Structures are given as structure tokens and as C-alpha cells.
Amino acid sequence: MRSQRAKVLHPVAGRPMVDHVVRAAAGLGARRICIVLGNQAAEVRRALAHHGSRLTFCLQSEQRGTGHAVLQTRRHLEGRGGDVLILNGDTPAVSAELLRGLVRRHRESGAAATLLTAQLADPTGYGRVIRSPDWEVEAIVEERDARPEEREIKEINCGVYVVDAARLFPALRRLKPENQQHELYLTDVVRILKGEGRRVVLHPHGNPEEVLGVNTRRELAAAAAILYRRKAGELMDRGVSFIDPRHTYVDADVRVGQDTFLYPGVVLEGATRIGRGCRIDPGCVIRDSVLGDEVRVLAHSVLSDSRVRDGAQVGPFTHLRPGSDIGARARIGNFVEIKKSRIGEESKANHLSYLGDASLGRGVNVGAGTITCNYDGERKHRTILEQGVFIGSDTQLVAPVRVGRGAYIGAGSTITQNVPAGALALSRVPQQNRQGWVREHRAGAAAAASGKAARRKARAAGRGRARAARRSSRRGSGRAGAGGGTGKRSARGRGRG
Secondary structure: OOOOOOHHHOEEOOEEHHHHHHHHHHOOOOOOEEEEEEOEHHHHHHHOHHHHHHEEEEEOOOOOOHHHHHHOOHHHHOOOOOEEEEOOOOOOOOOHHHHHHHHHHHHHHOOOEEEEEEEOOOOOOOOEEEEOOOOOEEEEEOHHHOOHHHHOOOEEEEEEEEEEHHHHHHHHHOOOOOOOOOOOOOOHHHHHHHHOOOOEEEEEOOOHHHOOOOOOHHHHHHHHHHHHHHHHHHHHHOOOEEOOHHHOEEOOOOEEOOOOEEOOOOEEEOOOEEOOOOEEOOOOEEEOOEEOOOOEEOOOOEEEOOEEOOOOEEOOOOEEOOOOEEOOOOEEEEOOEEEOOEEOOOOEEEEOOEEEOEEEOOOOEEOOOOEEEOEOOOOEOOEEEOOOOEEOOOOEEEOOEEEOOOOEEOOOOEEOOOEOOOOEEOOOOOOOOOOOHHHHHHHHHHHHHHHHHHHHHHHHHHHHHHHHHHHHHHHHHHHHHHHHHHHHHHHHHHHHO
């Protein structure tokens, strides 16, 4: 992966890779889920802490192979009966439905172990399934230990097993590190069980992309594409519309209501909840936010940890920072940024404004260019605009400040004191119109400019006359030379004659 982060912690569709695998196992109703930890054990434990007591963590302090990893669960699983489902933490696309089919196959067959397999056009990197002449499984051979003819086999071991717990741990104790890696291979359990006369069956899976492991960034992106496609399919089945699901990215934990319309380029992340009948335009990013019903988010808006209530409209190019709460039927428009503020029902801030640490009542109108000056260099302060307040354009509200119900703020004002209800507040310098000022104060400048223009014109005329004189002088010189020559020729002619 070329990363400082443990592979299983890389995010895929909004969750750490391993979390997808844990949820798939939990979807089967497993009595106990054991997580074998190795690299970055503490970080993996924290990433899965939200599962609570259903998880048991086992530390593999020395990594000695896959068989050795499963052995770390012995004191939690051995002697309890039942079947053990073994999964790898780097297969995020595995689904509970797939695993349910594997367990069903295992129990119906009465086998000691059942392995999930798949056919790959290019099986490089995977263990190969060796079958006997009667098509029964004979062994699993890792690629590094396979002979050339075995490497030509297309059927691979997916690394997903169901094993009778009573047979699993005795077989694990018999493993030996007789391979190029000098590790205890879990795949050798197949050979041991077969040697004991136990039945081992295969469960081929027709969609290998669901069970392939992630070892590179390319494979990580491919796994994410599978999960985004799967999520889009689930949402469309529930009445959500997509123009192009291939280019719309909805994380696994996002919920979207019926009749909502998602345009291409939309990214819905984290714990986002979107109500019914919403419309999310192209290029919007919504993260950990809650949208009510009939909300419209116009193009290229970014919402984080915010709430937008029923019938409100946001965007285009709006930024809702954490703590924003937009009231029902409110309008937040072009290039407006809101942070930690409550916007009342039917209030409007349609243009080029910043509202931080503010509380707006119902029906407030915020003019273009309005700013709440909420930070004094040390602390944040609140601005309160009560119901029906009108804020003129280009107003600065220097917090802490309160504007009373129904008050008006004149455009271009800087408000530093509370404004009573129903009052008009102005802080502009009174306008003064001075008649004749231009004539009195700019006449000299105009004359100077006129003089400069006249001098430039005179200089240009002088240069023109000088050029004309030079041209005239050159023409006169040429005529004299021609006449003299003609006279000489005539004189010589007359002499000869």
C-alpha cells in the first residue's frame, strides 16, 4: 500500500476496510467475533470500538502466518462447538449474503471444512486450488510454493473458510512451517483434514470481485467502486433517483429518502441523513449532515456537520461549516459561509455573506456583503438578529450585539451597539454634496492637462515640419545632379558634332 497506515484501516466508502468485514460477519448473527490484531493493533482496536462487546480482540504479537493467526483465537473458540467462519480483514466487498450462502453450503454438505473459491483470468498472487481427478479438492498451494503447471490453474482460494470448530484447532496444532515463507499456513488445514479422511468441499463464487483482497491503491479504488455501485443499487431499489450512479458517491452508512434526486458528482459521506423529495445538484459534498424533506442543495455547495430543515434551499457555492442549522424554507445563497449559527424559518442570506456564531429569528433578511465580526482575537462572541430584522448590504455586525425585532440596519453600517426593536440604525458618515467643487478644485488641473496636451501637439507638429524639410532637401539635391549631368552630355555632343 506504500502507507504509514495499517492496510485494514484504509477507508473504503466511509468505513475502515476491516469494518466492512466485521459488519458482514455480524450480519450472519455470529455469537462471537474475534479480531486477530497485529500491525498497529491499538489503532485497529480503536477503529472497531463502536461495535462494543460483540468483538473479542486477540493479539498476534509475532506474525508467523495465517494458521498461527487463527490459533490466537483458541481460548475463545475451542470447545464451544459450532462452526468457525474465517475471514481476512482486507476483503471489504464481502457481503453477508455471500457468507450466508457459504455457511448454508457447508452445513448442507456435512463437510469438516468448506472453502470459497473463484475463477480468475489472472490468478497471480493467489493460492491455487488443486483438485483430484474426481474433481474433489486435494490441496491448496500458495503461489510461491506452486510448481509451474500449478500456477497455470485459474481457480483460486479466496481465503474464506467455514470449519467445524471441533476439527479446526487440532488441525492447527499440527501445522508445520514447511514452505518458503517458513510460516504456518492455514491452507495446510485442508491437507491435514483430507489425510484424516474428513470431507472438504468447495463453494465456487461467480463474482470474484466481491472476495478479492486489497493489496494496492489500485485494488483499494476498485473495492470502493464496488461498494459505491452496491450502495447506489440499494438506494435505487428504495426509490432514490440517480442520473449516473457510476459518478455519484454515497458512503455505506448514508441514508437517503424516497424520491430524492442525486446528480453526478455528488459526494455523500459519513453519517449523512437526507429526507424525502430532496434534490442535490452536481458537485455538492455533504458530510455528516442531516437534511429534511424537500431540501434543495444547488451546485458546488459544501455542508459539514450541519442541519438543513424542511423546504430550505442552499447554494450554489454555499459553505455550511460545523454547527450550522438552517431553518425551514430558509434561503442561503451564492458564496455565503455559515458557521455555528442558527438561521430561522424563512430567513434569507442570498449573497456574499459570512454569518458566524449567530442566531437569526424568523423572516430575517441579510443583505449582500454582510459580516458578523465574531472574533476579537481571543474569544468568539454571538450576534443575535431577532424576528423580521432587515440588514442592509455591506453591514458589519461587531459581536456581541443584538438587533431587536423588526429593526432595520442601513446599508454600509458598522453596528457595535445593540439596536432596539423597530429602530433604524445607521453608522455611515453623512453624505455631503458640494456644488461647483470640480470647477473650483479641478480647474487648475484641467488647465495643466490642457497645456500638456498643447505642448505635446506642438512638439509633434515641429517634428513633422522637420521631417518635411529633410525630405524637401533630399529632393532638391537630386534635381541639381541630374541637370548637371545633362549639360555635360550636351556639351560633349556638341563638341563631337
